[in-house]
Amino acid sequence: xxxxxxxxxxxxxxxxxxxxxxxxxxxxxxxxxxxxxxxxxxxxxxxxxxxxxxxxxxxxxxxxxxxxxxxxxxxxxxxxxxxxxxxxxxxxxxxxxxxxxxxxxxxxxxxxxxxxxxxxxxxxxxxxxxxxxxxxxxxxxxxxxxxxxxxxxxxxxxxxxxxxxxxxxxxxxxxxxxxxxxxxxxxxxxxxxxxxxxxxxxxxxxxxxxxxxxxxxxxxxxxxxxxxxxxxxxxxxxxxxxxxxxxxxxxxxxxxxxxxxxxxxxxxxxxxxxxxxxxxxxxxxxxxxxxxxxxxxxxxxxxxxxxxxxxxxxxxxxxxxxxxxxxxxxxxxxxxxxxxxxxxxxxxxxxxxxxxxxxxxxxxxxxxxxxxxxxxxxxxxxxxxxxxxxxxxxxxxxxxxxxxxxxxxxxxxxxxxxxxxxxxxxxxxxxxxxxxxxxxxxxxxxxxxxxxxxxxxxxxxxxxxxxxxxxxxxxxxxxxxxxxxxxxxxxxxxxxxxxxxxxxxxxxxxxxxxxxxxxxxxxxxxxxxxxxxxxxxxxxxxxxxxxxxxxxxxxxxxxxxxxxxxxxxxxxxxxxxxxxxxxxxxxxxxxxxxxxxxxxxxxxxxxxxxxxxxxxxxxxxxxxxxxxxxxxxxxxxxxxxxxxxxxxxxxxxxxxxxxxxxxxxxxxxxxxxxxxxxxxxxxxxxxxxxxxxxxxxxxxxxxxxxxxxxxxxxxxxxxxxxxxxxxxxxxxxxxxxxxxxxxxxxxxxxxxxxxxxxxxxxxxxxxxxxxxxxxxxxxxxxxxxxxxxxxxxxxxxxxxxxxxxxxxxxxxxxxxxxxxxxxxxxxxxxxxxxxxxxxxxxxxxxxxxxxxxxxxx
RNA sequence: GCCCGGGUGGCGGAAUGGUAGACGCUGGGGACUUAAAAUCCCCUGCCUGCAAGGGCAUGCCGGUUCGAGUCCGGCCCUGGGCACCA
Numbered sequence: 001x002x003x004x005x006x007x008x009x010x011x012x013x014x015x016x017x018x019x020x021x022x023x024x025x026x027x028x029x030x031x032x033x034x035x036x037x038x039x040x041x042x043x044x045x046x047x048x049x050x051x052x053x054x055x056x057x058x059x060x061x062x063x064x065x066x067x068x069x070x071x072x073x074x075x076x077x078x079x080x081x082x083x084x085x086x087x088x089x090x091x092x093x094x095x096x097x098x099x100x101x102x103x104x105x106x107x108x109x110x111x112x113x114x115x116x117x118x119x120x121x122x123x124x125x126x127x128x129x130x131x132x133x134x135x136x137x138x139x140x141x142x143x144x145x146x147x148x149x150x151x152x153x154x155x156x157x158x159x160x161x162x163x164x165x166x167x168x169x170x171x172x173x174x175x176x177x178x179x180x181x182x183x184x185x186x187x188x189x190x191x192x193x194x195x196x197x198x199x200x201x202x203x204x205x206x207x208x209x210x211x212x213x214x215x216x217x218x219x220x221x222x223x224x225x226x227x228x229x230x231x232x233x234x235x236x237x238x239x240x241x242x243x244x245x246x247x248x249x250x251x252x253x254x255x256x257x258x259x260x261x262x263x264x265x266x267x268x269x270x271x272x273x274x275x276x277x278x279x280x281x282x283x284x285x286x287x288x289x290x291x292x293x294x295x296x297x298x299x300x301x302x303x304x305x306x307x308x309x310x311x312x313x314x315x316x317x318x319x320x321x322x323x324x325x326x327x328x329x330x331x332x333x334x335x336x337x338x339x340x341x342x343x344x345x346x347x348x349x350x351x352x353x354x355x356x357x358x359x360x361x362x363x364x365x366x367x368x369x370x371x372x373x374x375x376x377x378x379x380x381x382x383x384x385x386x387x388x389x390x391x392x393x394x395x396x397x398x399x400x401x402x403x404x405x406x407x408x409x410x411x412x413x414x415x416x417x418x419x420x421x422x423x424x425x426x427x428x429x430x431x432x433x434x435x436x437x438x439x440x441x442x443x444x445x446x447x448x449x450x451x452x453x454x455x456x457x458x459x460x461x462x463x464x465x466x467x468x469x470x471x472x473x474x475x476x477x478x479x480x481x482x483x484x485x486x487x488x489x490x491x492x493x494x495x496x497x498x499x500x501x502x503x504x505x506x507x508x509x510x511x512x513x514x515x516x517x518x519x520x521x522x523x524x525x526x527x528x529x530x531x532x533x534x535x536x537x538x539x540x541x542x543x544x545x546x547x548x549x550x551x552x553x554x555x556x557x558x559x560x561x562x563x564x565x566x567x568x569x570x571x572x573x574x575x576x577x578x579x580x581x582x583x584x585x586x587x588x589x590x591x592x593x594x595x596x597x598x599x600x601x602x603x604x605x606x607x608x609x610x611x612x613x614x615x616x617x618x619x620x621x622x623x624x625x626x627x628x629x630x631x632x633x634x635x636x637x638x639x640x641x642x643x644x645x646x647x648x649x650x651x652x653x654x655x656x657x658x659x660x661x662x663x664x665x666x667x668x669x670x671x672x673x674x675x676x677x678x679x680x681x682x683x684x685x686x687x688x689x690x691x692x693x694x695x696x697x698x699x700x701x702x703x704x705x706x707x708x709x710x711x712x713x714x715x716x717x718x719x720x721x722x723x724x725x726x727x728x729x730x731x732x733x734x735x736x737x738x739x740x741x742x743x744x745x746x747x748x749x750x751x752x753x754x755x756x757x758x759x760x761x762x763x764x765x766x767x768x769x770x771x772x773x774x775x776x777x778x779x780x781x782x783x784x785x786x787x788x789x790x791x792x793x794x795x796x797x798x799x800x801x802x803x804x805x806x807x808x809x810x811x812x813x814x815x816x817x818x819x820x821x822x823x824x825x826x827x828x829x830x831x832x833x834x835x836x837x838x839x840x841x842x843x844x845x846x847x848x849x850x851x852x853x854x855x856x857x
Numbered sequence: 858g859c860c861c862g863g864g865u866g867g868c869g870g871a872a873u874g875g876u877a878g879a880c881g882c883u884g885g886g887g888a889c890u891u892a893a894a895a896u897c898c899c900c901u902g903c904c905u906g907c908a909a910g911g912g913c914a915u916g917c918c919g920g921u922u923c924g925a926g927u928c929c930g931g932c933c934c935u936g937g938g939c940a941c942c943a
Contacts, residue, residue, distance in 0.1 A: 217861085218860090218861050218862070218937090218938085221860070221861065221938095222860085222861085222938065222939080225859095225860070225938085225939065225940095226939085228942065230942075230943085232943080249943080250942095250943065251943060252942095252943065253943080264943090306941075329941095330941090331941045331943095332941080332942095332943075333941080333942070333943090335942085336942045336943075337942070337943060338943095340943095341943045342943085343943085344943090348943070349858090349941090350941050350943075351943085353941090416942075416943090417942090418942050581937085581938090584938080585938090585939095655869085655870095655880085655881070656869065656870085657869060657870060658870085660862095661863085661870095662862095662863090662936075662937085663869075663870090664869080666868075666869060666882080668868080668869090668882055668883070669868085669869060669881060669882050669883095670882095671881095671882075672880090672881045672882055673881075675881090675896095676880095676881085678895090678896095679896095682896085727869095727870075727871085727880085728870095728871070728879085728880080730880080730881090731870095731871075731879065731880035731881080732879095732880085733880095734880055734881075735879080735880070738880095741897090798876090800875070800876050801876095802875080802876085802923080802924070804923075804924090805875090805922090805923055805924040806924090807875095807876045808876095809876090810876065842923090843923060844923090845875090845923050845924080847875065850875060851875045851876085851924085853875080853923050853924065854923090855923050855924095
């Protein structure tokens, strides 16, 4: 079974055991055993052309240690891996080379798989998934149809980032500092027809359910901030020109209503035209034009000074009838609240700044409880200058004023979210096609009447050149809708994807009952169900496939459902999910949203997908900078595997520091862990590769100290793995290794137990030595050793002596030594007595077994 | 600006309020060897002292405590996230 090498020849040992595990499907997960299940998941990678870099195996090694440990503890472990393989780089490569992105993607996957296998991870390779596989994205499309059917998907003209260079639309997160994240090209705003997912419908639940998950607090807070719930009121201001009706604003501080000295509308607000007086028309028009040309970025980050223009119109304050001027300013955004605010410069920094610039009145209505009130003041305090509400704490005033407004029908309590609906389409080729066709109203009514059931309550439509198009889903049975092969991967250039040029795929006769299609250039097939249709040319963003992959792993080959109800019930959701903090908001929020929709559909039995989340830190280059090709500081795991072996690499990655910390790669330290493994090898085998003669079958060969240390080590390594403190687990094993080396003799049982502890970290050498020591079954199937708490206690302990809190010496004392005897020991100890001699003892603090602190005058 | 982390030897880091620096790296000395490598042993925070020892040390200042890297308050530096959200 084992190799025959005399020395620790990792180049021979590691491939040997990797092929052993592969041949025996050692890590295949089978549902339906009596064992408890444990599902441990890595964020699956995008298989880039650059191959694996050292950051990937960091998290993967940690989860592999957990997976191997849990197997040893008797769990039925699900530990899968796959490929998040749609994405822009493959498409850009295709544009450049003219080869299909699928072939490039497959090449990259082959390379990633080879690299990952060389690291010896205990993945269940029978469960590999690939988001670009039609058998996979069939179900991505299916989930989209469920969202569509529930009215959670709609089409809207959206101003989106358009990058002329990439000839495509970018998501907000793909735009960094006004440039495309990929390539750094300039971008501009353009209005395009987009698919949007109504994630805001789930805002409340996405926020509330954060309390149920075991995630890093910082990540929870980031999601909370992103969702951005705020409670306030919508208030109606009557306009002085009654003909124009009322102006609805949102405020979180209705208690400051008496301090409102002007109003602001976003430049895009629909009332702007009607409100503006003739005298102000020209100025307002010019301002709106200028604002429209600005990106959000320019309106926010870059704008240091607020700007605005008076509309000439006035509104009436509902609490006191005061006449309030209405301004137009781009510091108010149309996309949040009602696009209109009441400005209270005394108690809002932005309003204050604006009021100062345009010399608008500032009316203080909150007073600090103590001391002077410096404006703008946003702290706690009492309401003043506010009629009947004077003297109330402002939160109380907020409640009362809101209630009073509601009673008069001019306001209501309102909750607003920062969260926006999710722009879900890309004008690209390399993504999941939408299983949607566009048809006319008559055909839509016909199809719905015949088919029913799978369309939203109100039809999704868009109107172009006076014609309204209706979105009809393909029948679920017609999925997957695959990508056609195309002549060119270049975007059409007019805002549509390359698919828009594939007329034979695009313009079709569709059988709405079966989903069958023939090109529209051919005669219409016979039968009432054939209608003229145009396919959707947008494709889905990369997030789509990664939103649900963790479910597919439970039943990856299922052709009848995204996974069987049995598999979803048995495996459930990951018990541990490990990945980078860079996904703290988007991926994790999107996946939670989809999961909740699937929960509402009854597809999954839990309402949250990731119960326990851990972020591994980033490994920086040797220079302390982020690893990147351009800096030339990228460390490739292949070269370390070749020079030191993967067991050394795995151990070193974990030994570098706390898993969650950001830490620089330091090649010097790798020798240390490599030496540790060689020491373990030498303690097990002699120079001829035979069992080290110091290892005997006799259990009494172990000293009492070694036995105690072994049990301490079993406890610490187990505890540390459960808490992902893998660096200190390795330290403890090194301490044991050093003790092993010093021991003149050792029992075989002790060595075997130690190898079991090492096995999750350095599985190849552990298998090899385990086998060489004569164990017939692989160590990967062996149970975790147990520690005996009785072995952890000894009859003497080291007691630390302090005088006035300063360390003055220590001594071994019997367990349970009474205080007075401890004091006597201190007094008779030559190192301690000089510090207390001739002084009066004021106080003695005694923590048995730990410390004796004598406080003297 | 707001919200989170983090500041400990030459380096990576370790420390339930109880000897700060485990473990590893680096450096120095020694053993083994014809020699080297490998391996093993000792030393390796700073200052002072021949030594025994003493003093100072966990970013800075203060506080709580018999005792603080750890708890509290205020700063400084640094990394990350968000950003006119009414």
